[in-house]
Amino acid sequence: MACIEGKSSCDNILSVRSSKNDGIYEVRVLKRWRVPDFFKPEMFDSVAMVLIDKHGHKIEAVIPENLLCVFDEKIVEGRVYRISSLSVKLNFGHSVSTFHRYKFEFNKNTKVEPCSNCAVIPTYGLSLIGADDVLKKKEKKECYKYLVDVVGVITKVQHNKDFYPDGKVIRSVTFKLNNERKSFCCELYGSLVDDFKNLVKSCSNGLPIVVLQFVRINYVQGGTLVQGVENVTKIHVNPATDELLRFKSGLVLYLSRSANYGGLLRSSLEPRLSEMLDFLKDYPVKTIGELKSDPELGTFIVNARMLDIVKMDPWWYPICKCNKIFDKYIGAFHCTKCNAADFKAAPKVKLTVEVEDETGYALVTSFDHVMAKLAVYDTSAREINSDNFYRAFAAIMGKSIMWIVKKTFHGPDFVGCSFDLVRVSNHKAVIEYFRGKGLYTTPSKIVRRRLLSNVIAGELNELLPSTTTTSDLEDLYLSAAYPIGLDNDRASSSGSKRPRE
Ligand SMILES: [Zn+2]
Known part of the structure; x- marks a missing residue:
């Protein structure tokens, strides 16, 4: 032939x-x-x-x-x-x-x-199999003879060292991989521990999706354990394949429809004094025009009005018990303030909002909890979608309020700069403080919602199975x-x- x-x-x-x-x-x-x-x-x-x-x-x-x-x-x-x-x-x-x-x-x-x-x-x-299939092996108490490819979002990580009488130390890492409602435990030994660390370390923007290729499903101590096979198992973190994009869209859709999402519900609480005090910290006050033209990075105060929510990304983020979001995995997630490595996987929505003053406009990214104080959230509408979010912020759209932003990247106009929201306030005391200093100068105006309705990645996608x-x-x-x-x-x-x- x-x-x-x-x-x-x-x-x-x-x-x-x-x-x-x-x-x-x-x-x-x-x-x-x-x-x-x-x-x-x-x-x-x-x-x-x-x-x-x-x-x-x-x-x-x-x-x-x-x-x-x-x-x-x-x-x-x-x-x-x-x-x-x-x-x-x-x-x-x-x-x-x-x-x-x-x-x-x-x-x-x-x-x-x-x-x-x-x-x-x-x-x-990849021939990805889902959590249902992995967990099914437990009913049969079976150590499955074929090596398989599994996928999930990491929701718990633990690094272990086992000391043996002969002086040998065996390192391992155990973690959970989640698919929507279900999760299973995984364990890696030997050189796979370092592979895992190095791959997860390079991720930011929330908890990564991990694929373990060629792993064994074992029945251990009454449960199912997915175990790496040294030299054979391959680890992929957020690999750019079609299956993974579909898997991710499926999770985003699941998270968006989950009735448990309560990110904006804290909006009913009074602002804490500490949050107001941030506005007294002498950060330089700048116009948006100055923020975009001056290459200096740092934290600044801006008096601007919000025009629109242009993007919403719901995802799970690792947070400490003190509510700090871990932005990087450094061998383990670690909070220096609490000296703790334990994290919870918390659903958050990363918002990109458009703000403007008389000198220009900018896009600012923010976690939902930073903006929650400004929201009026309808408790019956818990689903994460652009309509509900727009409605929650409708009362402050176009209103002149005070923002503290961190400029993290400077680029020319056609590239744009990056701004993260630190604080935002429409509190009377904060506004009066800046009015008194002559720095509350942006007028409010009436804005109409533009028709950017499908701002969540999953809203448009027709989902094909990924596993x-x-x-x-x-x-x-x-x-x-x-x-x-x-x-x-x-x-x-x-x-x-x-x-x-
Ligand atoms: Zn902490």
């Missing part, structure tokens, strides 16, 4: 059988690892890898020890190859990396050529291997039930 680059004449991984070893496959090496010698764990006896084709079908391949000198250097993780003349073996064991009935074994006649046709083959090759199930995956590969009585075409066609990246 000829294999012409750029044409779809290569064989489908689903059609691999033990009786058929003349296949030619164009595949990406999703992951490769050294397999430790069973008797001498410090030695390696072979190299294993997971290969994926353009249909998103996966199969394990093994280079036996005696052929490592021929193939080991030739195969690089992440690259695409055209491979032919492979032996086919049954894929069995108490833990296997793919759902395929068979696996490849390299032999001395195997041909490996680098292939430039890599754009069509998935880079991540599959282990039963679907088992069926897909099983029916391909034993097509009798089942749909014969499935093995040879693209056969994938779910959209892939």
Whole structure:
């Protein structure tokens, strides 16, 4: 069978059988690892890898020890190859990396050529399963034999050190991954702990979505525990794939519709004196025009009116018991004030509001709780949507009030500057204070709401499922291997039930 680059004449991984070893496959090496010698764990006896084709079908391949000198250097993780003349073996064991009935074994006649046709083959090759499916394994008290890919928002992290009598210290990290209402526990050991730390460290803007690829679902002490397999498991944090975007939109939609969201409800409370005192702190008072033209960063007071809410991003944020939001993960979330590392996952809405004075306008980002004091919130309308939020702030739209903003980035006009809201107040005492100093100069005006109704990411999206199930995956590969009585075409066609990246 000829294999012409750029044409779809290569064989489908689903059609691999033990009786058929003349296949030619164009595949990406999703992951490769050294397999430790069973008797001498410090030695390696072979190299294993997971290969994926353009249909998103996966199969394990093994280079036996005696052929490592021929193939080991030739195969690089992440690259695409055209491979032919492979032996086919049954894929069995108490833990296997793919759902395929068979696996490849390299032999001395195997041909490996680098292939430039890599754009069509998935880079991540995720087959995400949801929390429901993970937790189902608990009912069967089963240690699931296939390695799977799981996804969720991190809601609890704990770093552990176990000390053993022989002086050995074993580090691990345990965390929870959440999918809407359900969550499951995960545990990583060894080098995966550092991988995890480094990846999560680079995230900001709320709790990250973590994907664990090639993990084991184990039944441990009466519960389900997802465990990393050292050298095999891959960790992805907020990966940019279609499934992940859909997963995130689904969560945003879930959060927006959740009746428990109470972010603006504190609006009924009186402003605290400490919040008013911030306005006496001698921050420089500037106009919006000055704020945008002067490159100086820092905290400033502005007298301006709010025109609109241009964007709303509901998400979960890690907060300390003192209500401080952790903005960065530094090995662990840590509050210096409380000397605490425990955090709660709290739903927050990040708002982008447009404000203006007589010299110009600016976009200011703010967490809902900072603006809550100005809101008049209808307690029966708890859903997070732009109408409810606009209504909550309708009474102050266009009113001249006092703002404390932190300028965090300076850019020219076409890029724009970044401002975070520190405090905002329409309190009489605050207004009078600035009026007395001659710094309350922006007039109020009547503003009409512009028609920017779909400002939440999830409001527009039609949601396709982002996860599959282990039963679907088992069926897909099983029916391909034993097509009798089942749909014969499935093995040879693209056969994938779910959209892939
Ligand atoms: Zn704290």
